[in-house]
Amino acid sequence: MRVSSIAGALALNLPLVFATPQPSFQSKCEALSTSFHADDAQVLVAAYVTAGTNITFPESAANTCPKFVISLADICRLRMNMTTSPTSSVIVEAFMPVDWSSKGQRSLMTGNGGLGGCIPYGDMVFGTSLGFAAIGHDNGHAGDNGLPFYNKPQVVKDYVWRALYKAGRLGKKAINHFYTGKIQKAYYMGCSSGGRQGLKAAQDFPDEYDGILSIAPAIRYEGLSAANAHYFKIFGVPGDATFLTLEQWQKVHQMVIAQCDGIDGVLDNVLEDPMKCEPRPEALLCGPGESWAANQCLTSAQVGAIREFYQPYYGNKGKLIMPRMNPLTREFLGFRVTYGGVPSYFSEGWYKYALYNDPSWSVAADFNLNTYDYDMKKDLFGVSTYKTDLTDLRNSGTKLLQYHGLSDGLISSENTITYYNDVSRTMGLKSSQLDDFYRFFPVSGLDHCYTGDGAWFVGGPVQYSAPGALSIDPSDGALMTMVNWVEQGIAPVTLMGRKLINGTVMGERAHCKYPAKQTYKGTGDPDVASSWECRS
Incomplete structure (x- = not known):
């Protein structure tokens, strides 16, 4: 729900390096309109885009999705329409940077927010600035509202899991087709609904990714x-x-x-x-x-x-x-x-158009505890996303890294803490054993995905929209921390956070891996990370 601000913020934070156009890359990119084929997808756009270009999108003016983003790298932009059923389809975008082979030949799937109809272009362009070939999709409908679900169960299925799964596969197929080399490592990152998508992948198809960043996940969906x-x-x-x-x-x-x-x-x-x-x-x-x-x-x-x-x-x-x-x-x-005097668009949109298919239904008049029971009984396409046996994830070798803001005013951080502990009990594994494949970091002073009073900036999804964020070295941010864990075996014990205020870093704190508690040593400047320690 902050996606629209990402484009504007990125436009104000552009330490760009303009590369000399490469005709061979450009011509190969533009040829994708005829050279790339997939049985379930049609190429809509295949265009070479230079760093600093204002990329505009054909999303409807009637929805809240971003209408533009500023490219942070020279890329090949591929936009496709992927059919998922006779009554549903998904828009998929792949941003493939010129500087890919020397940066590890990685792919990055990005997650959606809210009711999921906005492509996360801000995270995609950030990923390309680090050399990732980035993938995004609209989750099977345009706009962050539930109306497209009305009497269309296949669109709901796309929202819950199928768009993520199929768009990931299509995007990786396009990337492997375009470059001479093949993808070496595949990553995922998303917050809120995107965090739920990350856990859906971890629970149901972990082999699709080598590393998953699932942030403030909207799990226990009902x-x-x-x-x-x-x-x-x-x-x-x-x-x-x-x-x-x-x-x-x-x-x-x-x-x-x-x-x-x-x-x-x-x-x-x-x-x-x-x-x-x-x-x-x-x-x-x-x-x-x-x-x-x-x-x-x-x-x-x-x-x-x-x-x-x-x-x-x-x-x-x-x-x-x-x-x-x-x-x-x-x-x-x-x-x-x-709770500001209007029912949650998230809840009302889901109930009206996905669960009941009744536009006259309302939270104010109709919601009660039986609504929850019915929603749980239906659990449409597994939307709860609350499987606590991660054996397949462990066996796949995929790493799962989570964090959740302890000042989150939309999704309680205790929900993620509860999930972590439920996984521990279900699998019969102590935290030291979960550490091999699953690590969770509570982040004090972070609100929902973005901003806060503390050292909230940890280099995760949507955070690079903040003024000054692009000037911070991303090497110890959440995404590259995941990369180092997957590719170098450097498992994170802390997650570095920065108090970013109006574009200026005002302090740092190394957030502790759960269940350790971040504890002030009793002396020293609280805005200096060394004044704190992790205690069990």
Whole structure:
């Protein structure tokens, strides 16, 4: 849902090196329109693009997908329409850089966000700047909304897993056809819905990739949809006794900081271990004769809603639907998407058009715990993405690296922590044994995929849209950390994070591998990584 900002940000951060056009590369690229053949795909565009070019896309003006991106390398752009069934198709793009053979002959599949209809061009051009041949797709429909699912189960199937699987195969086939050499290593990275896609690959077809970056994954999908609907129902709409304005949520944010920021020994607006934080919203309760306008306090109804918000969400028969929301968020993404007076487009779009095929259905009027039960029973095409036996992943030799922001205001980081621990129990493996193929890094001070008050920049998906990001050496970023693990056997113990504010790095922190806790040593500048250590 930040894709549209990526193009603009990239346009402002272009330390580009303009290469001399290579006629042989260009002519071979343009010839792809006739030289590349696949039974299920039609070539739409085969064009040579130089670094610095504003690449525009034919996506509809009616959707929120980006309409342009600035190329960061000289590339061959291949756009295809891939048929997946008689009633569905997927747009697939491959960006293949001139400088590929000397950079390891790698491919990079990129993940989608939200309801998945926007090609992640920003991540693709970043990948090409590092020499990856990058692949992206529209997940079988245009635009980040659920309407294309209406009475089209094959489009839903593409969204859940088939587009990822088939686009990956088609993209790699095109790359192998275009270059003299063959792909040596294949990688995947994505956040949110893209994180779910990464885990879908890890669970169901790990042989397709050598390394998978699955970030803040939207797994336990039915639970996430239900929780988003639940949050809207808790707070209601403007005018309801339980509703909080954005200004009031900012007061809640400050309340959490006041109550919990000191737990880790450093007052920096960052919670190193939010699971230790149990906010007490009653601290904001208005006394007799007090009001928000005069005293910046909240009513009993509002305080009760906040307390419910910060509790795990349980369904019928006491079944856990979703862990509690993180107690601290900076960007208030959840307010804009989930509990700001409008039902979550993510939940409502799924329920209306994929689950019920009923445009008259609404979260406000129709959602209840039975909705979740029905969604779980159907589990359309395996959308839950919650298989906890990763034996096939382990046996394939594929590496899985995850991180999740501990200030995520849209998908609770406890959801990923729970998944990791469920994998440990299911497989009967201690963390030291999971380490061979699966490592997870909680990232303090990171909101949903992007931005935050802490050392949030770790060089992962969508993050390179930030001002100043392209000037940071990517060698210790999440993507190249994965490459080093796969290709050199250098398994990460920490994940370097940077506090990136308005284009300037203001501090660093080496985020610890779970279950170790990031702990302040008690002395030293908290913005210096050496002032912290990982403790079990």
